[in-house]
Amino acid sequence: MSKTFYVTTPIYYASGDLHIGHTYTTTLADILNRFKKSVGMETFFLTGSDEHGQKIETKAKEAGMKPKAYVDQIVEKFKNLWGLLDIKYDKFIRTTDLEHKKSVQQIFTKLLHKDLIYKGNYEGLYCVSCEEFLIADQIDENGLCKVSQTKPKMLSEETYFLRVSKFSDFLTTLFDNDFLTPDSRKNEMFKNFIEPGLEDLSVTRISLKWGIPTTENPEHVIYVWLDALSNYITALGYAQKDETLLNKFWSADTEIVQYVGKEITRFHSIYWPIILNGLELRMPNKLISHGWILSKDTKMSKSLGNVIDPIAIINGFSSDALRFYIAKELPTERDGNFTEELFVECFNTNLANNVGNLISRTNNMITKYFSGIILEKTNIENHSLIISGKKLIDDYISDMNDYQINKAVEKVMKFGQDLNKFIEEEKPWVLDKEGQTEKLAEVLTILQKNITIISHLLAPILTKSYEEMLSQIGYNQKLLNLQELKKNDIEFDKITSRKIIFERIN
Numbered sequence: 001m002s003k004t005f006y007v008t009t010p011i012y013y014a015s016g017d018l019h020i021g022h023t024y025t026t027t028l029a030d031i032l033n034r035f036k037k038s039v040g041m042e043t044f045f046l047t048g049s050d051e052h053g054q055k056i057e058t059k060a061k062e063a064g065m066k067p068k069a070y071v072d073q074i075v076e077k078f079k080n081l082w083g084l085l086d087i088k089y090d091k092f093i094r095t096t097d098l099e100h101k102k103s104v105q106q107i108f109t110k111l112l113h114k115d116l117i118y119k120g121n122y123e124g125l126y127c128v129s130c131e132e133f134l135i136a137d138q139i140d141e142n143g144l145c146k147v148s149q150t151k152p153k154m155l156s157e158e159t160y161f162l163r164v165s166k167f168s169d170f171l172t173t174l175f176d177n178d179f180l181t182p183d184s185r186k187n188e189m190f191k192n193f194i195e196p197g198l199e200d201l202s203v204t205r206i207s208l209k210w211g212i213p214t215t216e217n218p219e220h221v222i223y224v225w226l227d228a229l230s231n232y233i234t235a236l237g238y239a240q241k242d243e244t245l246l247n248k249f250w251s252a253d254t255e256i257v258q259y260v261g262k263e264i265t266r267f268h269s270i271y272w273p274i275i276l277n278g279l280e281l282r283m284p285n286k287l288i289s290h291g292w293i294l295s296k297d298t299k300m301s302k303s304l305g306n307v308i309d310p311i312a313i314i315n316g317f318s319s320d321a322l323r324f325y326i327a328k329e330l331p332t333e334r335d336g337n338f339t340e341e342l343f344v345e346c347f348n349t350n351l352a353n354n355v356g357n358l359i360s361r362t363n364n365m366i367t368k369y370f371s372g373i374i375l376e377k378t379n380i381e382n383h384s385l386i387i388s389g390k391k392l393i394d395d396y397i398s399d400m401n402d403y404q405i406n407k408a409v410e411k412v413m414k415f416g417q418d419l420n421k422f423i424e425e426e427k428p429w430v431l432d433k434e435g436q437t438e439k440l441a442e443v444l445t446i447l448q449k450n451i452t453i454i455s456h457l458l459a460p461i462l463t464k465s466y467e468e469m470l471s472q473i474g475y476n477q478k479l480l481n482l483q484e485l486k487k488n489d490i491e492f493d494k495i496t497s498r499k500i501i502f503e504r505i506n
Ligand code: MSP
Pocket: 009, 010, 011, 012, 013, 020, 021, 022, 024, 025, 050, 228, 229, 230, 231, 259, 260, 261, 262, 263, 264, 291, 292, 293, 294, 299, 300, 301
């Protein structure tokens, strides 16, 4: 098993504010990263911003700002959001970072020298007003550019191409391995792009100013995707003086996981592996292509005006509530929904009524029947719920290692329900009345130990609540490694306070 772990999110366009859709990917990566730490791995978590290209240049102009000043203030907002959501990345890369720009120029040079990039002509319909080659999708039924409503010209522009076409066998082999998940996306990529024959990709523009110029021919500016994809290695120091991080986290024995949304899967599953191959670097272990968060059944996006502002959700509820919803209700294999009703229901059912209630009842009973600390010796090793608790740890680890965060959470919630049911069945209040102190101590110790497990397993998600969850049942130490957690010798402190952790939302 690898000892090092590297996880990345896409770098978000610094063109406007982020919405719930963007927080989805970043939260999943953060949860997975925290989980990997909890099993003792050394981890590196990268996120950042994609700051070049025509769109951003135009946005800046509209705002009456220089592009760099424009992206600077957007990036501050990104970082503020990640702070509010308790996202603990190790590095935030910006494509305007000097080190990144120099590395990208060297990547271009290396691929050029290897004849994987060549100079040619890009032919296509060009919109003068937008200064952009148009693809079919950008042209309306009258043959006009949808944006400017002008007639595009057939034009050819000099450009550098990446030789994608010669990598068909390489990609077929790569796709045969389990590199891209889910399978549906793998089939889609194969059917739509690899099978019909791969086309070379234009990677520079003469008409673009806001980007990284090539060293060889500075009027050619590197077009956004070669610039953007490279961030995953330039952030680790690729082609820079200090490559320590690269040697550690892009090494053969690191587990490398990349999260991307479905619409950018093509770039990450086809062009990115080709670039890596050209640079003689290893492939990532897993590319997880996730669906979209829908709002009223359509993709949440600014242009459709149906975006939900994550900051409003965090301020109105809590970062943990949002992180929990993302982890539990939005599996990566399919599109998911986000509405305030669903969000509140998820919180009440799982956090208020299940986990919160369990902790509160246990806290209450240990305080009432044992003055906050159980000193009686118990013999519960072989109790079915102690065995289930240990099994839950293994199942959870296995789901998380399969990147199935929602399944792992589902199992924890099911166990919470089982424990609540156990209280109903054992009726500690009757045991107390009947003076069955030994049995009462056993029941409450079983609950206490298993709540410790539940809290540990939810810690990567409920980053602001887990300490209080544990302290409510008398556990005030640092989190244990999940393997250590399976041992039974946890000592609890006297419980001294009572607090409702997840208050029901009405
Ligand atoms: N800058 C490029 C990525 C370059 S990575 C080398 C980009 N940026 S983006 O800001 O437009 O989108 C970034 C990510 O956010 C994508 O993975 C995209 O799928 C995701 N999402 C944007 N809207 C989304 C939803 N409504 N739901 C889920 N994810 C969505 O593309």
